[in-house]
Amino acid sequence: MNGVPMEHGLVLAATLFALGLCGLMFRRNMIFVLMSLEIMLNAAGLAFIVAGTGWQQPQGQVMFLLVITLAAAEASVGLALLIQLYHRFKTLNIDVASRMRG
Amino acid sequence: MELAFYLSGLAAVLATLGVIANPNPVHGVLYLVVSLLAVALVFFTLGAPFAGALEIIVYAGAIMVLFVFVVMMLNLGQAAAEQERLWLQPRTWIGPSLLAAVLLLTLISLLWRDDIQRVIEGGELTAKGAGTLLYGPWLLLVELGALLLLAALVTASHVGRTVPVAAPKPAARDMPTGDADQPQPPQQPARGESSSPAGKEVL
Numbered sequence: 001m002n003g004v005p006m007e008h009g010l011v012l013a014a015t016l017f018a019l020g021l022c023g024l025m026f027r028r029n030m031i032f033v034l035m036s037l038e039i040m041l042n043a044a045g046l047a048f049i050v051a052g053t054g055w056q057q058p059q060g061q062v063m064f065l066l067v068i069t070l071a072a073a074e075a076s077v078g079l080a081l082l083i084q085l086y087h088r089f090k091t092l093n094i095d096v097a098s099r100m101r102g
Numbered sequence: 103m104e105l106a107f108y109l110s111g112l113a114a115v116l117a118t119l120g121v122i123a124n125p126n127p128v129h130g131v132l133y134l135v136v137s138l139l140a141v142a143l144v145f146f147t148l149g150a151p152f153a154g155a156l157e158i159i160v161y162a163g164a165i166m167v168l169f170v171f172v173v174m175m176l177n178l179g180q181a182a183a184e185q186e187r188l189w190l191q192p193r194t195w196i197g198p199s200l201l202a203a204v205l206l207l208t209l210i211s212l213l214w215r216d217d218i219q220r221v222i223e224g225g226e227l228t229a230k231g232a233g234t235l236l237y238g239p240w241l242l243l244v245e246l247g248a249l250l251l252l253a254a255l256v257t258a259s260h261v262g263r264t265v266p267v268a269a270p271k272p273a274a275r276d277m278p279t280g281d282a283d284q285p286q287p288p289q290q291p292a293r294g295e296s297s298s299p300a301g302k303e304v305l
Binding site for chain 2: 002038053056066074080
């Protein structure tokens with residue numbers, strides 16, 4: 001056996017994405033919700049890298065750079081929102097912020 | 103090389119399971135660091151060392167350290183872990199897990215049905231190709247990334263400031279109880295001697 005079939009890399013990315021989606025749906029703590037989002041973004045980046053190395057083209061790595069930028073921006077904004085949630089409600093349960101005002 | 107790919111892929115999946123099933127936030131963050139390092143190892147075995155180094159430096163090094171700082175700052179103790187353990191009942195996670203499993207099986211069957219017939223040999227993709235592509239024809243992507251990071255910086259510094267605001271009172275059914283079916287006992291209003299100077303709640 002020489003080399004990894006491309007399906008295996010894509011299946012790994014799909015598994016990681018499904019695990020992140022699962023965690024996003026059933027966790028109620030906002031820290032874990034943000035971590036599940038990171039897992040899903042990372043799985044998308046893995047799929048880009050697998051495709052890029054499969055075709056030996058550098059485009060996959062460039063898109064992975066964009067995914068990392070997006071993840072950093074999402075993490076900073078999400079953590080700022082988390083700190084605000086904790087300051088206002090003294091809990092990390094995202095269900096307390098389900099009402100809109102006005 | 104193939105063995106390294108499968109082993110690190112297995113480690114990534116197991117560590118991700120540890121993230122989403124862990125009641126303790128600090129343990130969850132550390133499991134996520136392990137998962138990201140395993141994915142970086144997958145990148146190295148696939149022959150993308152630049153992406154692997156970026157994964158370690160930016161993801162595991164910067165973003166996860168931000169998470170660890172926030173968890174340390176909030177000082178979540180044993181009580182938060184107990185609350186999480188109460189929320190992690192099987193009837194909470196079985197439905198989402200089944201839905202995600204159906205989606206995953208559909209995706210995997212679609213991947214197996216049409217043959218891609220491509221094998222990753224592990225030829226090196228260095229940073230040179232990515233750099234010439236990024237600063238040549240795809241320069242717009244650099245601008246987009248810069249704009250995105252600037253917007254995130256402004257948003258984080260605006261949202262994250264702590265000015266005294268009167269908190270809106272959440273409804274009783276939204277308060278954290280651990281068991282959603284059990285209604286919260288109503289708060290006894292202190293009548294008469296409510297002469298505390300902080301009448302309205304200032305956080």
